[in-house]
Amino acid sequence: DGGITQSPKYLFRKEGQNVTLSCEQNLNHDAMYWYRQDPGQGLRLIYYSQIVNDFQKGDIAEGYSVSREKKESFPLTVTSAQKNPTAFYLCASSIRGKYGYTFGSGTRLTVV
Amino acid sequence: KNQVEQSPQSLIILEGKNCTLQCNYTVSPFSNLRWYKQDTGRGPVSLTIMTFSENTKSNGRYTATLDADTKQSSLHITASQLSDSASYICVVTFYNAGNMLTFGGGTRLMVKP
Numbered sequence: 001d002g003g004i005t006q007s008p009k010y011l012f013r014k015e016g017q018n019v020t021l022s023c024e025q026n027l028n029h030d031a032m033y034w035y036r037q038d039p040g041q042g043l044r045l046i047y048y049s050q051i052v053n054d055f056q057k058g059d060i061a062e063g064y065s066v067s068r069e070k071k072e073s074f075p076l077t078v079t080s081a082q083k084n085p086t087a088f089y090l091c092a093s094s095i096r097g098k099y100g101y102t103f104g105s106g107t108r109l110t111v112v
Numbered sequence: 113k114n115q116v117e118q119s120p121q122s123l124i125i126l127e128g129k130n131c132t133l134q135c136n137y138t139v140s141p142f143s144n145l146r147w148y149k150q151d152t153g154r155g156p157v158s159l160t161i162m163t164f165s166e167n168t169k170s171n172g173r174y175t176a177t178l179d180a181d182t183k184q185s186s187l188h189i190t191a192s193q194l195s196d197s198a199s200y201i202c203v204v205t206f207y208n209a210g211n212m213l214t215f216g217g218g219t220r221l222m223v224k225p
Contacts, residue, residue: 006155042116042201042215090155101146101213103155 003027006091006104013078013085013111021076021107023091029102030095032074036060037088037106046089049074078109086111114139114206118216126224129192133219135185135202140164143205147176147187150199150218159187159200192223 004025013019023032031050035043045058049068063082068074074093078085091104115138125131137145144163148156160169160176162185168177173190189196202216 040121040217042217043213044215045212048212088153092155101158103148103157105155106153108153 004091004093004102004104006089006107008107009105011107011109013109015111016080018077018079019109021078021089021091021109023074023076023104024072025074025093025102026072027093027102028071029093030071031093032068033092033094034058034064034066034074034076035090035092037090043090046076085109114204114214116202116204116214116216118200118202118219120219121217122220122222124222124224125192127192127194131189131192131221133187133189133200133202133221135187135216137183137185137202137204137214139206140180140183141207143207145176145178145185145205146203147174147185148201148203150201152198156201189221194223194225197221197223 007022033048034046036046037043044060046060046064047055047058047066049055052068052071055066055068063079065077089107092101094101117136119134144161146161147159149159150156159171159174162169162178164180175188178185199218199220201218203213
């Protein structure tokens, strides 16, 4: 079955550490996105990529980095520069110019 | 600035009752408006998607309506079930935002037996 997979489901990070969240899709979608969700707030766009080897900053990119070396994969690194990284992170993918968006099941990151 | 606002923020209803969730957006034109259901700790799942020319779309017990003149959408849930307990998110794609999504803050629905 086609889908989008995020891992791990839960992640704990010590302050000052970088961590990488995985996002893989087998839907053959061109575009991929990373969102952050905080309690009671709407999803906010961190980074997005429309094609391989290209990505753009979203509304809250500071303290995050991404890569898009393969069409199927769009990993997100939360760096030590991100001051408040504890949140629920959602990855999504879509076909460029089309309506359908598919979300992953999310990764909950907690700084300890 | 494109904005999407939802009301109420939270809602508690008894199993079997109907309810209506509201979504107002401030900027048009838009490409499409979607409603998603998000269970706790999970990713959002699409319920309905409407273009600006559509004014209603159903998916089982979920019916979304759209009034482009008043810039309002509603999601009506009929004969609620315990499994309807979730957050419901209204999402608008605005033409002037490069077809990126703008999310509402969601309505947290709890259905009690």
